[in-house]
Amino acid sequence: MATTAPTLPSRTSPALPHRTRTARISVRSLGPNWYATVMGTAIVASAGVVLPVDVPGTRAACAGVWVLSALLLVALLGARATHWARHGDQARAHLLDPAVAPFYGCAAMALLAVGGGTLAVGGEVIGTRAAVAVDAGLWLAGTAVALLAAAGVPYLMIARHRIGPGDASPVWLLPVVAPMVSAALGPALVPHLPTGQWREAMLLACYALFGLSLLGTLVLLPIIVAGLLRYGPPPLALTPTLFLVLGPLGQSTTAVGQLAIVAPGAIRAPYPDAMAAFAVLYGVPVMGFALLWLALAAALVVRAVRGGMPYAMTWWAFTFPVGTCVTGAAVLARHTDLAALRWLAVGLYALLVLAWAVASVRTVAGIARGTLLAPDHPAPARESAAAAEPVTEPVTQQVTQPVTEQAAAAGSARSVQGVA
Secondary structure, X not given: OOOOOOOOOOOOOOOOOOOOOOOOOXXXXXXXXXXXXXXXXXXXXXXXXXXXXXXXXXXXXXXXXXXXXXXXXXXXXXXXXXXXXXXXXXXXXXHHOOOOHHHHHHHHHHHHHXXXXXXXXXXXXXXXXXXXXXXXXXXXXXHHHHXXXXXXXXXXXXXXXXXXXXXXXXXXXXXXXXXXXXXXXXXXXXXXXXXXXXXXXXXXXHHHHHHHHHHHHHHHHHHHHHHHHHHOOXXXXXXXXHHHHHHHHHHHHHHHHHHHHHHHHOOOOOHHHHHHXXXXXXXXXXXXXXXXXXXXXXXXXXXXXXXXXXXXXXXXXXXHHHHHHHHHHHHHHHHHOOHHHHHHHHHHHHHXXXXXXXXXXXXXXXXXXOOOOOOOOOOOHHHHHHHHOOOOOOXXXXXXXXHHHHHHHHXXXXXXXXXX
């Protein structure tokens, strides 16, 4: 798949100069996919406090994880600002790369996830009034970025990107699922608004965000599934992205459930009863499909692991999407008082914590070893001359190299310009 992004020689080209010990990390290689670390950490905190079982010490542990997610968000916002200021060419190239641009949806979801965690558990650390103010600010900022990504990334895909017949990927869902996160986390702010028009407007705005995200998902998901059926499973390093499909499923179930909870204080009868019924009638079938997709994605991941699936930043796809299923099952358990749903939420949360721990350890190890965020190095003269010649299938920037290498090793016919 041709792309307008600048090209770099892959590691299958002649050897690059040996990396020095003094320059192992560079923000030039920091793509928007790194916001997934914030999302995956924040959902551990916010999902933990809504579990329909009481486990001693859970809230204190979740508060600690929330603090970590907030610190990660601040650090990443600063690093990404530096990235745009010092490496604007690379940042613009990310927008023009169809494999990287969808990850801008992660920026919105990181803001929203930390904001939601602030109100859910952060109030015990910074106080309720401060938590409400922080959540409101992050919700407004995250929703604005979410709407921009939901409209802007599809525009770039249509007008600027060159999409091949086998390039459909679950990553495409990231921009359109971001408004669904706003819809799921916005209801927590409704009780803090003045009664009357303000609460009703917020409630219906969240339903509008739910609708635009749901319909966008329904447009893209058949294309993604058709691509899997036609071209087979993704390359090994991209296999974890199959878990991204769980995001809109679990998050939409969470959204309708949370909206139904706050509806009685925000809108007149008979709508609250209708919304409560819709939460169950919509949520149960969608959670059923989510469990089916979880089984399918897990089977394909096992297949990829047996085939030598390497670590990549795509492993963070095991965290946030599973966390949305935890919150979806928990809110359904609240509406139905069904024990099976309570234990489903607990089981999924155990899976989430395990996935988060593994992804965190492997990411820290990758940074320490210099295999993640490695700086660019100038190529020798012969490589520079070769790179200047026209090519029809360029590889993306260094931030995408591990995925590209895996695809080349597998001899995949599909473009795999994902973000490692």
